[in-house]
Amino acid sequence: MNNQQEQVSIKGTKEGLLIALSPSEEWLSITKELAEKLDEQSAFFSGAKVTIDVGARPVPKYELSSLKALLERRGMLLSLVRSESETTLASANSLDLRTFAIDNSHLEDTKIPQRDRDNDDRGDKPIDSEEAGTQGVMVKRTLRSGRTVHSRGHVVVFGDVNPGAKIIAAGDVIIWGKLRGMVHAGAEGDDSVIVCALDMNPNQLRIADHIVTSPSEHQRQVMPEVAFVRDNQIVVEAWT
Amino acid sequence: MGARVITVTSGKGGVGKTTTTANISVALSRLDQRVVMLDADIGLRNLDVVTGLENRIVYDIVDVVEGRCNLKQALIKHKQFPSLYLIPAAQTRDKTAISPADMLDIVAKLKPEFDFIIIDSPAGIERGFRNAVAPADEVIIVTNPEVSAVRDADRIIGLLEAENKEPGKLIINRLKPDMVKKGEMLSADDITDILALDIIGIVPEDEFVIPASNSGVPVTLNEDSKAGLAFQNIARRLLGQNVPLMDLEQQPGFFRRLVKLFNG
Numbered sequence: 307m308n309n310q311q312e313q314v315s316i317k318g319t320k321e322g323l324l325i326a327l328s329p330s331e332e333w334l335s336i337t338k339e340l341a342e343k344l345d346e347q348s349a350f351f352s353g354a355k356v357t358i359d360v361g362a363r364p365v366p367k368y369e370l371s372s373l374k375a376l377l378e379r380r381g382m383l384l385s386l387v388r389s390e391s392e393t394t395l396a397s398a399n400s401l402d403l404r405t406f407a408i409d410n411s412h413l414e415d416t417k418i419p420q421r422d423r424d425n426d427d428r429g430d431k432p433i434d435s436e437e438a439g440t441q442g443v444m445v446k447r448t449l450r451s452g453r454t455v456h457s458r459g460h461v462v463v464f465g466d467v468n469p470g471a472k473i474i475a476a477g478d479v480i481i482w483g484k485l486r487g488m489v490h491a492g493a494e495g496d497d498s499v500i501v502c503a504l505d506m507n508p509n510q511l512r513i514a515d516h517i518v519t520s521p522s523e524h525q526r527q528v529m530p531e532v533a534f535v536r537d538n539q540i541v542v543e544a545w546t
Numbered sequence: 547m548g549a550r551v552i553t554v555t556s557g558k559g560g561v562g563k564t565t566t567t568a569n570i571s572v573a574l575s576r577l578d579q580r581v582v583m584l585d586a587d588i589g590l591r592n593l594d595v596v597t598g599l600e601n602r603i604v605y606d607i608v609d610v611v612e613g614r615c616n617l618k619q620a621l622i623k624h625k626q627f628p629s630l631y632l633i634p635a636a637q638t639r640d641k642t643a644i645s646p647a648d649m650l651d652i653v654a655k656l657k658p659e660f661d662f663i664i665i666d667s668p669a670g671i672e673r674g675f676r677n678a679v680a681p682a683d684e685v686i687i688v689t690n691p692e693v694s695a696v697r698d699a700d701r702i703i704g705l706l707e708a709e710n711k712e713p714g715k716l717i718i719n720r721l722k723p724d725m726v727k728k729g730e731m732l733s734a735d736d737i738t739d740i741l742a743l744d745i746i747g748i749v750p751e752d753e754f755v756i757p758a759s760n761s762g763v764p765v766t767l768n769e770d771s772k773a774g775l776a777f778q779n780i781a782r783r784l785l786g787q788n789v790p791l792m793d794l795e796q797q798p799g800f801f802r803r804l805v806k807l808f809n810g
Contacts, residue, residue, distance in 0.1 A: 448742065450704030451697050468700050468740055469693075486740070 314340045318458040322355030322385065329361030333369060337376060344380050350474060350493040352381035354456060357388060357406075364393035367400055374401065440477055449473070449487065458494070469509055475499075488512075497535040502545050506531035516540045548657035549582075552664050552784070553682035557698030559669030561690045562719040562749070565759060567666040568596045569766040569774070570686075573781035575630035579661040582621065582631040584652070586678040587668040588643055591635035598762025599624065599632050608636035611648045617655050631660075641673040646680035653681035662784075671705060679706065685714035686746065691721050691732040696740055703741060715746035717780065722751045723794040747780035749773050750794050 313336050315326045327336050344351050356377055365373075374384045387398035388406045398405045442460035451470025455461055460477035471487035473479055476494040478501070485503035490512040492499040497514035505528045511518050513533065518540045530545035554567045567583055575581045585593040588608065594600045602622045605615040610633070617633075624630040633652070636643060649665075656663055667678030679685060685706055689699040699716075706714060718734055725731035734748055752773035758765035766777040772794070779789045 447707070450707070451700040453704055466740075466742075470697050470700060 314343055316343060318456065319357070322357065322456075323351065323382070324357045324359060326359040326361070327363070329363040333363075333365075337373060340373075341376055344377075344382075347494050348380060349490065350456075350476070353454060354382050355385045356382050357386040358384060359388040360391070360394055362390050364391040365389070365397055366393065367397040370394070370397045370403075371401055374403070442477065443475075448483065451487075467503075467508075478502075500532050500534045502530065502532040504530045506533065506542060511540060513540055549580075549660040549663045550784075551653055551657070551681050551683045552662065552686055553586075553667055553679050553684075554664065554686045554688060555667035555675060555678060555702060556669065556688045556695070557671060557702040558689075558695045561688050561695050562717075563669070563688050564592045564596055564666050565755060565765075566686070566688050566717060566719065566749075566777070567593060567664050568759075569764045569777035570781050570784070571630060571662070571664045572597070572627060572764045573766045573778045574662055574664075574784065575624070575627040576778075577781060577785060578629065579785070580629045580659070581662045581664060582633065582656055582660050584633045584656075584663060584665045585635035586649070586665050586674060588635045588674065589637065589640045590668065591637050593666050594622075594632060594634045596759040596762060597624065597632060597764060599634070600762070603634050606634045606636040607652070608639050608643045610652060611644045617652065641668065641677065644677055646677050649677050650681045671701065675702075675705075679709070679711065682711065685711060686717055687714050687741075687743065688717045688719050689737065689741075690719055691726070691734075691737060693732070696732065696737055700741055703743065714743060716741060716743040717747045717749060718745065719749045720751045721748055721794065745791070746783050747776055748791055748794070749776040749780075 313328045313331045317324045317326070325340065327340065358373065370387070377384050384403060386404045386406055387394065389395055389398070390407060395405045395407060440459045442462060443455060443457040445455060445461065445463045446465065448465035449455065449463060449467045449471035451468055454472040454474065457475045457477070459475070461473050461475040461479045463473070463481045463483060466483040467473060467481055467485045467487040467489070469486045473487070474490045474493045476492065476496065478499045479489050479491045481503035483503065484505040485508050487508060488510045489501050489508055491501045492514040495514050497516065499513060501511060501513065507520055507526065509520060511533055513535050516535055516539060531542050532545040533540055533542045554563050556563050564587070571581045571583045583593055583597070585591050585607070587593070594603055599622050605620040607620065609615045610617055610620045620633050622632045622634065624632070653663055665678050665682065668674035687699050687702060689695045703714060716738070718737055721734070722731055726733045734745060738745060750772045752765065752771050754768050754771040755765045755773050758768060765771050766774040768774045776792065779792065782789045
């Protein structure tokens with residue numbers, strides 16, 4: 307698995323983002339790379355809760371606090387620090403951050419999963435004719451105002467997406483219900499994704515870099531529709 | 547057994563939480579229920595004013611929590627309705643003066659003595675809201691037929707879901723049937739379409755409400771008030787009676803005859 311040692315790996319988890327920083331590289335070069343990676347997809351990361359994993363690296367308080375500030379400037383919240391170094395854990399404690407002490411064996415798990423990976427992580431298991439598929443999130447209830455769902459894969463909602471709720475996904479967004487909130491599909495730049503809903507009436511819809519708002523409601527027909535990008539703009543068609 | 551604990555909340559301010567709390571409580575007490583109202587809006591207490599009990603306050607809920615008096619001493623008995631009591635909020639402190647655990651504690655002590663504990667929640671989604679809903683068995687969400695109030699109600703329902711509370715019942719307050727008819731105001735259907743909650747009452751806009759609140763005599767005592775009747779109906783529904791939602795197109799005189807018909 308360690309074919310190339312990445313300095314920075316960013317992974318979406320249930321609790322938010324897990325950012326693993328290489329324990330060996332130069333700290334300044336790591337934070338620079340982190341900042342660049344985050345800025346590439348700032349819309350996607352903004353608002354995320356972050357767990358930082360620094361492995362065995364002893365991180366002094368001033369470095370940790372500048373890392374925290376770096377995240378906060380991008381609208382992200384550092385909520386947990388994982389490390390096996392006592393120094394790092396002490397720094398985190400003095401900054402009132404939650405900590406999680408780890409041992410070496412977990413470090414192997416902190417690589418980014420590739421979005422369209424064809425191979426399962428457990429390479430020794432033969433893959434038969436089953437589709438490998440892409441990771442996604444299934445939400446089995448109505449998303450009410452104030453709720454946000456982040457995913458680096460697809461999002462499926464079995465329920466409505468109410469005004470004031472937000473879905474940000476790197477992949478497709480499929481809503482088995484009414485869409486009246488905000489959806490950003492292809493948030494990492496992929497404009498080949500689709501958004502579909504049984505009743506498509508989002509207050510704003512984004513696919514990759516494209517944005518549309520719903521036309522004001524006059525005699526809108528309620529029917530399943532799908533939105534996608536064609537000729538550099540978002541179009542909505544009947545979902546058949 | 548013990549009391550049913552019902553919290554009245556809304557998210558948005560000014561939609562009529564306190565008016566609802568006062569009127570439902572008075573209406574329940576007139577139906578021979580033992581009711582205590584608990585004002586959780588610390589720092590901005592109003593429930594005592596609209597129920598005409600302001601000048602009777604000696605101790606408040608913060609005094610109870612901080613041990614300056616016992617619970618019985620903070621209970622104010624309503625003279626006109628002997629089965630109705632109030633525990634007032636403090637006016638000088640803020641929401642952090644009490645915690646959700648304090649609320650659970652107070653409610654647990656009140657439960658054996660009453661049939662209903664009605665908690666008036668402050669606006670917002672912060673500490674005051676969490677204090678108010680912590681002990682609730684049931685939640686009543688008050689909203690107005692306007693988009694911002696419905697949006698905030700939706701947020702509140704989401705927060706209650708996250709705490710695994712029962713989904714709650716909806717009161718639509720200050721509805722103007724003629725505006726709904728002209729399509730200028732959200733209808734009850736528009737609102738339930740988004741919130742997906744059962745409606746326990748629709749209270750029409752009514753010019754009797756504000757003078758009633760100002761004089762400390764809740765509007766539900768006014769036999770000419772449609773809003774007052776709506777609150778009576780909500781109290782009946784809380785007791786499990788099957789009272790149909792009233793037809794807001796009709797004249798008030800007709801309602802009174804209808805109510806008399808039902809009540810004999």
